[in-house]
Amino acid sequence: MARSALLSLLACALLCASVPAARAAGTILPPLDDAVSYGADLTASGTGRTWTGTESIVARNDGRSPTDRLWIRLWGNGPKGCSPRAVTATITSGGRRGRLIRDCTAMEVILPTPLAPGAATTITLALTITAPNLSDRFGAADDIDLFGNALPVLAQRDRKAWRLPSYSPYGESWVTTWARFALTLHHPAALKVAAAGSTTTTPDPNGATATTTSVVDARDTFWAIGAMEEVQRTTARGVKIRAWSPVEAGGDRDDAAAGAASAMEEIERHLPAYPYPEYDVIVARIQAGGGMEYPTVVITDGTDDVTRHETGHQWFYGLVGDDQYREPWVDEGLTSFLEVYWTSSNSQQTPACYPSRRFTVKDPATFITSSMTYWNRHVGQYGLAYDNPACALREARSKLGDAKFTAVMRGLVTRYERRIMTGADVRRAFGKRLSSLWPKWGLAPGR
Ligand SMILES: [Zn+2]
Numbered sequence: 001m002a003r004s005a006l007l008s009l010l011a012c013a014l015l016c017a018s019v020p021a022a023r024a025a026g027t028i029l030p031p032l033d034d035a036v037s038y039g040a041d042l043t044a045s046g047t048g049r050t051w052t053g054t055e056s057i058v059a060r061n062d063g064r065s066p067t068d069r070l071w072i073r074l075w076g077n078g079p080k081g082c083s084p085r086a087v088t089a090t091i092t093s094g095g096r097r098g099r100l101i102r103d104c105t106a107m108e109v110i111l112p113t114p115l116a117p118g119a120a121t122t123i124t125l126a127l128t129i130t131a132p133n134l135s136d137r138f139g140a141a142d143d144i145d146l147f148g149n150a151l152p153v154l155a156q157r158d159r160k161a162w163r164l165p166s167y168s169p170y171g172e173s174w175v176t177t178w179a180r181f182a183l184t185l186h187h188p189a190a191l192k193v194a195a196a197g198s199t200t201t202t203p204d205p206n207g208a209t210a211t212t213t214s215v216v217d218a219r220d221t222f223w224a225i226g227a228m229e230e231v232q233r234t235t236a237r238g239v240k241i242r243a244w245s246p247v248e249a250g251g252d253r254d255d256a257a258a259g260a261a262s263a264m265e266e267i268e269r270h271l272p273a274y275p276y277p278e279y280d281v282i283v284a285r286i287q288a289g290g291g292m293e294y295p296t297v298v299i300t301d302g303t304d305d306v307t308r309h310e311t312g313h314q315w316f317y318g319l320v321g322d323d324q325y326r327e328p329w330v331d332e333g334l335t336s337f338l339e340v341y342w343t344s345s346n347s348q349q350t351p352a353c354y355p356s357r358r359f360t361v362k363d364p365a366t367f368i369t370s371s372m373t374y375w376n377r378h379v380g381q382y383g384l385a386y387d388n389p390a391c392a393l394r395e396a397r398s399k400l401g402d403a404k405f406t407a408v409m410r411g412l413v414t415r416y417e418r419r420i421m422t423g424a425d426v427r428r429a430f431g432k433r434l435s436s437l438w439p440k441w442g443l444a445p446g447r
Helices: 004-015 250-268 304-312 328-341 364-369 383-400 402-416 423-430
Strands: 035-044 050-060 067-073 087-093 096-101 106-115 120-130 138-141 144-148 179-188 192-195 198-203 209-218 222-226 228-234 240-246 278-283 291-294 297-300
Touching: 004 304, 035 120, 067 120, 087 096, 106 120, 179 192, 179 222, 192 198, 192 209, 192 228, 192 240, 192 278, 198 278, 228 250, 240 250, 250 278, 250 304, 278 304, 291 304, 297 304, 304 328, 328 364, 328 383, 328 423, 364 383, 383 402, 402 423
Parallel strands: 035 179, 240 278, 278 297
Antiparallel strands: 035 050, 050 120, 067 106, 087 120, 096 106, 138 144, 144 222, 179 209, 192 222, 198 209, 228 240, 291 297
16 A cells, blocks of 8 residues: 555654554564465456456465365455445355355355365355445445455465455455466446456457456456556566556557656666566555555556555565564555655655654664554554654665665565565674664564
């Protein structure tokens, strides 16, 4: 989610009031890698708001003991809960439904026989997905229907337990590992579909409808539909940038394409290259957060800051995974550093830096490592999880020098590419010499 939308909330909320103690994330165990692939074949209603069809989920037991159940997350039910359900999923083969909890966002699947370690199984679902009437990543904006976190995905677990966090309207609850996502989307030919990964649209023989396919190996997928126009650009290294917007917003579309291309080129001067051939940028002014990242595709409100921020997430979130719910500072902080210091800004929105000695909380040295459980209830302070890590990294750069600092950041991407990186991993990579940096900025190890 974008940084700029949170900045105006920050200063007073932090310094004018004493706040209760936050709970930090504690030790984050690496998630098991159960997800193999997701395949969906969906048909749009006339407006594109509702999609019906099937999904096939292939899961492999990555644990050390048999499992008799899986959990599937229906994140699309997060904003509105159980009535009406934005996403209904009926299991048609591979198991039977158990509990439906967390406001209808977590569905238990009881397997017919326990799944042995290393063995795979397929669950098929009948789906109905309706974008809610919200100006949000799963919702609609500027007459574009947006399907972020709409497709059901496997829940995460580690070697100890299933992780079933609640939906977060301000951050992201969906911690996912890499899998192959393949979408086949049937829709009216008059409406354009933008989607994650490599996307191809083919007119159907009847002329009235078309089929868009989207394939990506990533942590999630996304699609959008509407009366959009597209503009394309190619980065110096050859990545195809596709920017989409309502027909009349051609200026915003051009700006978004240019901003995304230059941000990508600039970040690639410091970090390993973006590994996909295509990057889609959708200009839709969602009120929630200003922008939103998905792997290989983002939503931006068209402002330069948001486009650069969401492009930064292609590295920290997309390429290097993190636990956005339990450690949002890793997700948003490293991305904010990229946004502010490794891309060229048209504005001067530098981070607001608050050393932990200024916090009126119980554990100031760990405060910024709070999980979304805390920030959801203290949204006015959430900008700190974006800005303070950027301040810490800026100080790390000045202490280490540009070359060493960049080497550490590159090393993080190389080492944790396609894995989940934790805050402890980040601190460790910067070494003992900088150990005083983390408590200074409220980023000391959590409880
Ligand atoms: Zn963000």
